Amino acid sequence: MPAYDYRCTDCAETFEVTRPMSAKGDESCPSCGAVATKVYFPVGVAFKGSGFYNTDNRSHPKEDSGEKSDTPACPAKTEGPSACSECAAAK
Numbered sequence: 001m002p003a004y005d006y007r008c009t010d011c012a013e014t015f016e017v018t019r020p021m022s023a024k025g026d027e028s029c030p031s032c033g034a035v036a037t038k039v040y041f042p043v044g045v046a047f048k049g050s051g052f053y054n055t056d057n058r059s060h061p062k063e064d065s066g067e068k069s070d071t072p073a074c075p076a077k078t079e080g081p082s083a084c085s086e087c088a089a090a091k
Contacts, residue, residue, distance in 0.1 A: 001018050001019060001020050001021075002018070002019075002020075002021060003016050003017065003018045004016065004017050004018075004019065004038055004039075005038070005039040005041070006027045006029075006036035006037065006038055006039060007036060007037055007039050008029035008031065008032060008034050008035075008036045009034055009035055009036065009037060010029065010032055010034035011029060011031055011032050011034065013029060013030075013031050013032075014039065015029070015030060015036070
């Protein structure tokens with residue numbers, strides 16, 4: 001049977017109770033007899049291994065969608081490095 005942690009609503013004492021998962025109802029504090037609530041703890045998760053982000057993220061849309069952009073193409077690609085002085089992006 002699993003063990004559960006409970007905290008008293010009146011005296012704030014924390015205690016552990018072993019009971020079946022199917023059990024219903026509230027627990028009472030062993031010190032004062034008041035109603036106790038179940039305490040939930042965060043689960044520690046560690047993502048390890050190479051490629052975790054590469055395999056679990058959505059793929060990004062491709063940059064080249066076939067549409068023409070508003071900015072002119074770089075003349076250095078076709079005319080050589082001497083065209084860089086005339087390029088609007090270089091200014």
